[in-house]
Amino acid sequence: MKKLENMEYDALLSSFKKLLKQNGLKFTTQREVILKTLYSNNDHFTPDTLYFLIKEKYPELNVGIATVYRTLNILESEDIATSISFGSQGKKFELGNKPHHDHIICKKCNTIIEFEDKAIEKRQEQIAKEKGFKLTGHLMQLYGICSKCQKEEKGE
Ligand SMILES: [Zn+2]
Ligand SMILES: [Zn+2]
Known part of the structure; x- marks a missing residue:
């Protein structure tokens, strides 16, 4: 486990940018909104609930469900996000920097x-x-x- 506890948003964002680069992905507002939404909501989200929340809050961004899934998996690969598995019912994600x-x-x-x-x-x-x-x-x-x-x- 990396030292992510209590990491501030700016530090989190720069790790995220680095991570996207490593995965050959561009940093976009759509992807940032996924991180930001996890950061500002102290909750555990399925990719679907996160997707609907973002769609409601940022309708102009056109964030796709595939982007949400992919971004969450990338975040999880570096423990920026962690998940709880519900078997065939999927996973719920939260940010890994929480106490x-x-x-x-x-x-x-x-x-x-x-x-x-x-x-x-x-x-x-x-x-x-x-x-x-x-x-x-x-x-x-x-x-x-x-x-x-x-x-x-x-x-x-
Ligand atoms: Zn119950
Ligand atoms: Zn939790």
């Missing part, structure tokens, strides 16, 4: 809630140490059924 957090995910509606727990973080460090590892990162995803979906199941 560290873990996720609890609803298996029914794919809602993602972020959390951070000091005790869990600390315990992970201890386990790594016990195994002779220097911890460089971790990925924790808890799965379950959110309270809203539980109510719906009960027909409330």
Whole structure:
């Protein structure tokens, strides 16, 4: 994992420009809007929801769905964006520069809630140490059924 935490937008933008160049792609307003939208919305997006949000906000830009998919994959290749996979239902993306957090995910509606727990973080460090590892990162995803979906199941 690269040191992206709390990176400011300008720094993020210059990494993005470099990345596009490496991939033989031009820096365009359309591509920047994808980065900017991820940056300014503290949320997890499927490529489709991101696409509709951009279309609504910047109708004049004509951003294509293929551009959104491709740009997200490029951003993810350098950890500028990270994703949570929902198997055949696709992925949800967020920016990789957010402060560290873990996720609890609803298996029914794919809602993602972020959390951070000091005790869990600390315990992970201890386990790594016990195994002779220097911890460089971790990925924790808890799965379950959110309270809203539980109510719906009960027909409330
Ligand atoms: Zn749910
Ligand atoms: Zn998150």
